[in-house]
Amino acid sequence: xSALRRxxxxxxxxxxxxxxxxxxxxxxxxxxxxxxxxxxxFPRAAKRELAKPQxxxxxxxxxxxxRAKRAAVVGEVPDWEALRDAGAAMKAEAMQRLPELLEExxxxxxxxxxxxxxxxxxxxxxxxxxxxxxxxxxxxxxKVKSMATQEIGLNEYxxxxxxxxxETDLAELIVQLAGDxxxxxxxxxxxxxxxxxxEIFLEHMAGVDPELTDEPRLLAMAARAYLRERFLRAEVxxxxxxxxxxxxxxxxxxxxxxxxRMCLTLPRTLITVMGIEKVLPRAQDxxxxxxxxxxxxxxERMNPYTSMWTGVTPGDGPQEFxxxxxxxxxxxxxxxxxGRAALxxxxxxxxxxxxxxxxxxxxxxxxxxYPGPIGAILTPLLTGAVDHDDPNSSLPYASTLCGxxxxxxxxxxxxxxxxxxxxxxxxDAGRGGxxxxxxxxxxxxxxxxxxxxxxxxxxxxxxxxxxxxxxGAVSRLPWPGSLWTxxxxxxxxxxxxxxxWWARERGASAAEGGK
Amino acid sequence: xxxxxMATCLADAMFPSVARATVxxxxxLGHEVVFPPGQTCCGQMHVNTGYAREALPxxxxxxxxxxxxxxxxxxxxxxxxxxVGSVRHQHATVADGAGRHALAGRATAVAARTYELxxxxxxxxxxTDVGAYYPHRVTYHPTCHSLRLLRVGDKPLQLLRAxxxxxxxxxxxxxxxCGFGGTFAMKNSGTSSAMLEDxxxxxxxxxxxxxxxxxxxxxxxxxxxxxxxxxxxxxVAGDGAGHGAPRTVHLAEILASTRAGVFA
Ligand code: SF4
Numbered sequence: 001x002s003a004l005r006r007x008x009x010x011x012x013x014x015x016x017x018x019x020x021x022x023x024x025x026x027x028x029x030x031x032x033x034x035x036x037x038x039x040x041x042f043p044r045a046a047k048r049e050l051a052k053p054q055x056x057x058x059x060x061x062x063x064x065x066x067r068a069k070r071a072a073v074v075g076e077v078p079d080w081e082a083l084r085d086a087g088a089a090m091k092a093e094a095m096q097r098l099p100e101l102l103e104e105x106x107x108x109x110x111x112x113x114x115x116x117x118x119x120x121x122x123x124x125x126x127x128x129x130x131x132x133x134x135x136x137x138x139x140x141x142x143k144v145k146s147m148a149t150q151e152i153g154l155n156e157y158x159x160x161x162x163x164x165x166x167e168t169d170l171a172e173l174i175v176q177l178a179g180d181x182x183x184x185x186x187x188x189x190x191x192x193x194x195x196x197x198x199e200i201f202l203e204h205m206a207g208v209d210p211e212l213t214d215e216p217r218l219l220a221m222a223a224r225a226y227l228r229e230r231f232l233r234a235e236v237x238x239x240x241x242x243x244x245x246x247x248x249x250x251x252x253x254x255x256x257x258x259x260x261r262m263c264l265t266l267p268r269t270l271i272t273v274m275g276i277e278k279v280l281p282r283a284q285d286x287x288x289x290x291x292x293x294x295x296x297x298x299x300e301r302m303n304p305y306t307s308m309w310t311g312v313t314p315g316d317g318p319q320e321f322x323x324x325x326x327x328x329x330x331x332x333x334x335x336x337x338x339g340r341a342a343l344x345x346x347x348x349x350x351x352x353x354x355x356x357x358x359x360x361x362x363x364x365x366x367x368x369x370y371p372g373p374i375g376a377i378l379t380p381l382l383t384g385a386v387d388h389d390d391p392n393s394s395l396p397y398a399s400t401l402c403g404x405x406x407x408x409x410x411x412x413x414x415x416x417x418x419x420x421x422x423x424x425x426x427x428d429a430g431r432g433g434x435x436x437x438x439x440x441x442x443x444x445x446x447x448x449x450x451x452x453x454x455x456x457x458x459x460x461x462x463x464x465x466x467x468x469x470x471x472g473a474v475s476r477l478p479w480p481g482s483l484w485t486x487x488x489x490x491x492x493x494x495x496x497x498x499x500x501w502w503a504r505e506r507g508a509s510a511a512e513g514g515k
Numbered sequence: 516x517x518x519x520x521m522a523t524c525l526a527d528a529m530f531p532s533v534a535r536a537t538v539x540x541x542x543x544l545g546h547e548v549v550f551p552p553g554q555t556c557c558g559q560m561h562v563n564t565g566y567a568r569e570a571l572p573x574x575x576x577x578x579x580x581x582x583x584x585x586x587x588x589x590x591x592x593x594x595x596x597x598x599v600g601s602v603r604h605q606h607a608t609v610a611d612g613a614g615r616h617a618l619a620g621r622a623t624a625v626a627a628r629t630y631e632l633x634x635x636x637x638x639x640x641x642x643t644d645v646g647a648y649y650p651h652r653v654t655y656h657p658t659c660h661s662l663r664l665l666r667v668g669d670k671p672l673q674l675l676r677a678x679x680x681x682x683x684x685x686x687x688x689x690x691x692x693c694g695f696g697g698t699f700a701m702k703n704s705g706t707s708s709a710m711l712e713d714x715x716x717x718x719x720x721x722x723x724x725x726x727x728x729x730x731x732x733x734x735x736x737x738x739x740x741x742x743x744x745x746x747x748x749x750x751v752a753g754d755g756a757g758h759g760a761p762r763t764v765h766l767a768e769i770l771a772s773t774r775a776g777v778f779a
Contacts, residue, residue, distance in 0.1 A: 043704075043706075046706050050705050356692045356710050360710060396565075397699065398703060400694060400697075400710075401697075402663070402691075402692035403664060404659075404663070404692070406663070423563070423565030424565045424566075424567045427564075427565035428565075438564075439566075446561060446566070446570070446573060449524060449555045449558070449573055450576055452552060455524070455555045462528065473742050475743065475746065483700075483704040484701060484704070484739070487711065488711070488736065488739030489740075489742040489743045489746070490735075491735060494529065497528050499527055499550070501535060506550070
């Protein structure tokens with residue numbers, strides 16, 4: 001057992017006082033200024049993003065291209081549905097056996113010369129990584145694209161500690177150079193056009209050819225030249241992990257550009273930060289996920305680079321390997337019977353690419369490093385947002401429940417049902433105080449619709465709206481009706497509701513359904 | 516067959532012709548339709564907005580009414596994919612969530628005999644040609660809950676293809692949501708409108724006179740946008756400019772139309 005190991009229950013070790021937590025429950029993620037929480041509610045942020053025509057054009061183009069690619073390569077797999085079922089079942093098993101699997105993983109990694117660290121939250125994980133880098137004497141690290149390190153704000157933390165973290169994934173590099181934030185899990189610069197990328201390189205990339213055009217190949221070559229030198233001199237690399245195998249202690253990173261392979265093999269020290277939900281029981285389980293992931297994410301039959309490593313191999317690759325196991329709200333999510341399936345996510349981003357809301361607003365509207373449908377459930381689960389004032393509590397409403405995400409999810413996460421569940425959780429948490437206007441309206445509607453007599457009366461009363469109508473429609477209503485009529489007419493209520501027509505035409509005996 | 520009509524609260528109160536059209540089609544095919552007058556609302560809006568507690572009495576009421584109806588009827592039909600979706604996929608969950616397991620069992624039994632109109636016609640009654648006549652160019656929007664919750668597949672299209680005089684044109688991006696989403700249209704009004712804009716653009720691209728669907732709620736949204744757009748055109752370009760702009764019509768209304776007259 002490593003010296004850094006703390007006693008662990010399912011809920012991870014006891015928490016520090018300054019970390020948010022559900023009363024009596026496990027620690028939650030996302031304090032103030034966390035990469036898991038924006039400053040505005042979704043509707044507010046979306047309004048700002050919707051007003052950017054270039055952004056909408058970039059997103060519409062990029063998501064429709066990748067949707068078509070995915071659909072084509074998924075369509076050619078005859079047992080796709082069986083693969084999805086298997087992917088879902090194995091994740092469910094892993095979540096059920098999580099404490100046991102994590103300890104098995106720790107034993108296997110340690111036996112092969114790695115060191116395992118446990119972090120309850122972002123602060124602990126960041127401190128562990130910074131200490132490890134400092135101990136090597138290095139002032140810079142190269143990074144493989146990783147959602148876990150984004151989630152904890154590692155780059156910013158290292159920066160404050162005087163350590164420069166360089167992102168080596170092309171899109172991530174673009175975002176980093178521009179001082180921007182990612183807007184997509186897999187394609188972090190999806191909101192940028194080629195022309196914008198060229199401008200970013202010219203402005204921020206040291207030593208770039210001033211004649212650079214916006215031809216994709218030339219842009220990639222420029223980044224390649226810039227990165228190559230950094231790979232060769234790096235002493236420390238920081239990565240995430242797509243999968244970890246408990247029985248063998250093997251870690252896996254799946255990528256397209258080869259930058260990951262560079263980071264995972266060249267530097268002397270490798271530090272991997274991994275959410276605890278990434279563990280799988282058996283090496284054989286990978287056969288399912290390595291089929292599901294590339295087809296769902298980039299729309300490729302197979303990704304160009306899959307790197308796997310187990311502890312340390314003397315004389316080959318990194319000679320020092322650290323694995324940081326991160327909770328940061330995950331055990332809190334696990335405690336939610338319905339919501340826990342969100343932890344099955346393999347970060348393929350297929351749900352983002354099919355989401356009509358994401359396509360219009362982009363990733364920044366979600367205020368979290370996890371955007372789109374998965375972000376709308378995962379972010380509130382990790383941060384425990386139920387309070388009305390928390391911007392994250394608006395996320396479960398950022399969906400029409402159209403179900404497109406559920407259809408494409410390679411591990412069959414029923415995102416619409418979890419969205420509804422989180423809405424209910426929020427509403428129920430808000431009960432007891434002064435009810436919001438919506439709660440009053442819902443209660444009233446429940447009473448009216450619960451009785452045919454009251455319903456008939458309400459139908460009659462609604463006919464009053466007819467006086468506002470012109471040509472059979474109402475085009476302007478006071479708030480909250482204005483939220484509808486801002487862009488849509490509302491039909492005027494009919495002269496006669498159906499039930500009145502039925503009673504008149506078919507008479508009382510027919511209305512009773514008797515004959 | 517004796518069929519109980521679940522009119523849906525929206526059609527009952529706002530779009531009675533959709534419910535009347537459903538009656539017309541089924542009676543024309545020789546079936547008997549009854550309207551259980553105790554019915555109100557399936558509670559879908561409450562559930563989807565997070566008010567499961569307020570939805571519970573509505574679910575219980577719905578089960579009472581239609582369980583009773585099913586003692587003398589063979590099936591329940593509703594001209595709405597999303598309301599049937601709620602009956603089939605939410606009612607038992609809401610009851611179970613409140614610890615009302617017996618109610619959940621009864622809800623499941625009612626749901627098993629509840630059908631969306633195209634399901635009833637094609638799967639249960641085995642007809643695709645209902646003897647309709649509708650001489651218009653029409654495009655079909657599949658609506659998310661019919662498509663992905665009920666999986667009605669091409670049943671509505673089979674019905675439309677059999678309508679005499681109807682020129683069916685494919686809608687680009689058909690499977691994409693129109694942006695309605697119940698209270699989403701209000702809570703996220705801006706995003707909803709952006710989705711609606713694209714849906715309307717696709718409808719116009721088809722050159723269709725009418726956009727049809729199996730859900731009055733989505734159609735209310737789309738038609739609201741189309742009407743507004745036509746009104747704007749008239750305001751900018753003068754009277755008559757909005758002429759020929761597409762409008763919406765419910766699938767049941769098309770199926771109820773005959774050579775004797777368009778149903779309305
Ligand atoms: S929720 Fe499913 S579709 Fe979305 S990113 Fe995760 S695995 Fe992919």
